[in-house]
Amino acid sequence: MASPLARRSLLLHGLALGLLALQLALTDRSQILFWGAVALVALAGLKLRESRRPPDLRRAALAELIAVGVLAVMNPELGPSLLQASTALVVLGALLSQEAGGRTSLRQLLGRSLQLAMAALPLLVLLFLLLPRLGPLWSLPGATAGRTGLSDQLDPGAIASLVQDPSPALRVSPLSGAIPPPAQRYWRVLVLDRFDGRRWSSLAAPDLRQPPPPPPAQGTPWQLWVVEPSPVPQLPWSGEGIPLTPGLRMAEAGELIGPGPGGERRRYTLGRPTGPSAWRTRPPLPQDLLLPRGSNPRLEQLAEQWGRTLPPAARVEAAARFFRSGSFRYTLQPGRLPQWAPLDAFLFESRAGFCEHFAGSFTALMRAAGLPARVVLGYQGGEWIGDAGGTSGYLDVRQRDAHAWSEVWLEGQGWVAVDPTGWVAPDRIAAGVQGGLAGQLEDLRRLGRTLPWLRQLEQGWTRLDLAWTRWVLQFDGRSQNGLMDRWLGRWRQWQGAVLVGGLAVALVPAALLLGRQYQGRRRDDLRRELERCLAQLAQLGLQPRGGEDLEAFCARAAEVHPKLREALQTLSASYGQLRYAPPETTERRRALASLQHSRQALTRRTSGD
Amino acid sequence: MGSRPLATVLAAINGVLLGKPSQVQLAVTCLVAGGHLLIEDLPGMGKTTLAEALARSFGLDFQRVHFTSDLLPADLTGLRIFDQSRGAFRFEPGPLFTQVLLADEINRASPRTQSALLEAMAAGRVSVDGVTHPLPQPFCVIATQNGLDQGGTSALPESQLDRFLMRLSLGFPSREAEASLLAGQGLGLEQLGALLQPAELLDLQRQANQQHCEPALIDYVLDLLTASRGAGAAGSPLSPRAGLALLQAARAWSLIEGRRYVTPADVIAVFAAVAEHRLDGGHPLAEAGGHSRQLLESVDAIR
Structure with missing residues (x-):
């Protein structure tokens, strides 16, 4: 024996480290936890290098798992989360392949790792639902600049370059009610009120250093928005609705200004409007x-x-x-x-x-x-992915849907949106840029048609991502409170007891799994079953001789009691299999059943005789 | 219970050597385990027949050397001779270069020749004049020796007996078996064709190595070894190599039994053949099987 370390375990540890390094490379370096994660991965790598005995590998695995956790705090999005989960599985596999003596097949390793992960699932759900949120950790400021998006002035060419860009811009998902019909899908972002004879721009940059906005109004959740990184702080919205997400506020010109700069992905919830928005009736300023x-x-x-x-x-x-x-x-x-x-x-x-x-x-x-x-910049249109009624699903808006239109002040009506593009190219409004350019983009459309699976794949992923955002990332302290209120109602003061009790219940599967996998216990079960059989046979005056194995003993017993032959043969065959066959054979359960069956047969026969 | 992969081979050999099924299975086990076999018995008990039947049914090359006191190592290994037509030395391989070597009456040869043979058995190659020649694969020595003390013999010392995975003795056939033998109902050796290819034997040997041994079984083997080393134990203590040999033989036996894992029954089945010649300190046929039986009875096999 060259080394007590299983080669496969080392390989899997290497793979896990590789995956961790990959994820670190994809992580934003300005996050506070980034260098901590780097240190953990380096630590695990060094530990792995100097590992001589199995306990060393356990420590490396621990460092790797903690690194996965830190990564999960930094990147809670769906894609990274999946990568983190698979890394954790690889680490578990590495751990198991060492503990199991390196003789298990890859499939068994995967199965066992999944089993372990499943046992931890109730705990995960419970902690997710009940553990108080550490707010600041979730919104560590990122500093990457947005790659795509609207520019903050209207300068010929800016939108033309965006038109061809199919990367996602935003997604809206109705939380109650339906998404508006295509002709009404105008998502305003920026209002430009300054004109120099050639360029439109904003007179006043939105002041981001204002004191924090008042706590969000109460309202029925109406729309969930997920907006990709953008260079402007303003957020798209339909012009209607009440900001529910903390830090979200409405500027006077009807711009929605979000928490933080546009450099990272932003999510926010709007409440169902209770009346016309204030900005629509705000009188024009001289600059208009x-x-x-x-x-x-x-x-x-x-x-x-x-x-x-x-x-x-x-x-x-x-x-x-x-x-x-x-x-x-x-x-x-x-x-x-x-x-x-x-x-x-x-x-x-x-x-x-x-x-x-x-x-x-x-x-x-x-x-x-x-x-x-004034000029309004934003997005127009979007592709509805969901049911026909427009209530369940999401609207997928791409950078190519960027659009510009106008608002005029009409006495008595307030600010009225006018889209002059619609007069010239009605198709552009009804069917998006591609409709407006029918013919020019025919090639692209044909390509899209020939690869429907690609489209479906993309849609499926986007849908999943949105569900993740809506159900996991958006689940904050407020949702938690709401949930507790709904579940516990009057018994809110017992919240702590519920948490502790829930933790105990959540640990049950893990305990069961541990108990079942504990070799000694399993052996004892089998041994007990065998001893019952031997006791039955002893009543018939049959005792194993010194050094006689079960097979020989059963054969001898069958000579004496031919009626028991079948039960005895089953006993020796299934016990031999349970005891000496590789532990993971599929026939195991059947063998255990037939062992019990033969014991019952023995009991019947001996008491019947 | 799976199929018994060697059922036809066993049946064929049993058709030649009548009435000795367990010895035949042990001999085949020895071959599948990749070990060498020592058959110890009186003359005329069918030792040679068994050896030749084994070689033929597995489709292996077969050479027979009758050992005498004046047999020299070079008579076995071969030697370098001068080739006049080419004007150079050339290696002329001896009878050792075969797949099955029947070494008849090994205890008649001088210790020096015995040593040469046993070295070849252990290393799987032969060195002549500083040049190493690999032996063919598979390679198996079936040696026989007369159990009775006779003049002019040098009994194999303990350390060399260790090289043989198993020692068998055939014993007298039963009355029925001898009756059918006398009635000429046995098959002739020449009627026995090759049932397997040498490559298939190598494959079986590989499979045997992969038979599963649960920790519980290893425990049983360890208990047997420990019992042989305890105070008051019968015979010489079993060495770690004996433990390895025991497990190796039990694996091959379980494969022949058509199972994928080893049980105590397999260990018990091969125990006497594997352990007795290591236990009795080289005293041939002293109270045949006595030590190993005592040992087996002292260890609980139902576990």
Whole structure:
């Protein structure tokens, strides 16, 4: 024997360390716990290297499991969680293959590891439901910048580059009620109220250093939002609803501003609206009418004519007619517009553009016509993945669904959303960018059709991810409180007792498993069964001779009592199998059953004789 | 209970050597365990027949050497001779280069020749003039010796008896068996064809090595070994090598019995053949099987 360490165990430990290193490489280095996890993995690696005896391997496994736990605190998302779970299984397998003497097959190892994990499951569920949440750990600030998303100003080209980007932007899941129909799916993010003659931007950056917002209002949960990292702090929403997630607040222009910067994935819950949102009726500010005079003279000339002759609502109608009648064209390749008077060049010469062009120039037209107006950036559309009623499932919005539209202030109605792109390319609104560009994207659509499984796979994963977000990640202290209230009601003061009692119950499967796997106990069971049989035979005057094995003894007994032959043969065969066959053979249960059966037969016969 | 993989071989050998089924199974076990066999009996009891039947039914090459006091080691191993046509030395392999070597009356040869044979048995190769020649695979020596003290013999010392996995004695056949022998009902050796290929024997040997031994069985073997070493135990104490040999033989026996695991019954079945010649300190046929029976009876086998 070269070494008391099982080779397979060492290999599995190596694999586990590799998986841990991979996960560390994928982890954000600015997290507080990151270097702690690195230290743990390094510790486990060194321990493994200097391992000489089985207890050393146990210590390495412990360090690895703790590292998995630390990773779980850092990355609670679905994908990383799955990776963590499989790493834990590998570590358990490594542990077991050492403890079992290295003679177990990989399948058995996997089975045993899963069994152990299953035994821990009740404990996990209980702790998940009842253990108080450590709030700050869950929201350790991350510092990565968003990779994709909206820009904070409207600059031709910004959206064109996003249009082609199929990466996910956000997902909305209705918690009560249904998701709006396609034509109403406008998800506002940014409001741009400053125009310099060419570019739209925000006059005031949202002040993130305000004192924390008041505690969230009470309300019925309505929509769950999951938003991928984005460079802007504003969050998408439909413009309706009450912020329920702590730290979420509404800005005056109808922007939703979330807790923390946009660099990480954000999740929040909106409550069912109880009335029209306040921002819709907030009167316009002077800046909502500002237009640099002379920057686009032809535009101003046209709009001022409308402003002189038409009442406010009719000015919007006039613009709609103007866009519909002119030979405007929706395209993703509009070409560059001149530095000077770019909107004039667009409205009266090129007449080709996408949502930014339409929204930007329409808003400028309205301002020139004396109507307060602003540009809204956000997303439009999304693919519903779920039931036909739109109540169970989620809306999948991609970066390519980024959109720009306008809002005008109409006396008596407040801020009214107007989407000039819809006048030019109604398909763009009904069917998304791809509809607006029918033909151009035909190739891509064909590809999508030929790979429906890919689509299904992606949808399945997204659905799972959303469920994870909704049921696991969103389960915070508040949900916990609600649950306790619902379950315990008046007996809330017994919460501690419930926790302790639940812990005891949750440990039962683990205890059972341990008991069952304890070799000595199993041996004793078998031994007891055998001794009962031997006692029965002793009543018949049959005793094993010195050194006689069971097979020979049973054969001799059968010579004396031919009636018992069958029971005796079963006894010796099944006992031999239970006792001396490899422990994991599948016939084990059957052998135990037939052993008991033959004991009963012996009992019957001896008492009958 | 699985099928018995060697049932046909056993049946064929039993058709040649009448009335000795347990000895035949032990001999086959010895071959499957990859060990060497010592058959000790009076002349004319069928020793050679058994050896040759074994070799033939397993399809192995067979050589027979009758040992005499003037047999030299080179007569067994072969030697380098000068080839005049090529003008160079060339190795002429001796009868040892075979798969089954029947060494008749091994106790008649000089200790020096015995040593050469036993070295080859242990190492599986032969060195002549500094050049090493591997022996064929599988390689098995079946040696016979006359149990009776006769003139001009050198009994194998204890340490060399250890090289044989098993020692068997055939004993007189039963009356019925002898009757059918006399009636000419036994098969002739020449009627026995090869039932297996040498590669199949190697495969069986590999399988035998993988037979499962539960800790409970190891406990039983350990108890037997310990009992042989205790104060007042019958015979010489069993060495660790004897323990390994016992387990190896029990594995092969359990394979022949058609099981995937070893039980105490297997250990008991091979115990006398494996242990007796190690227990009795090289006194041939002294109270045949007595020591091993005492040992077996002293250890509880139902566990």
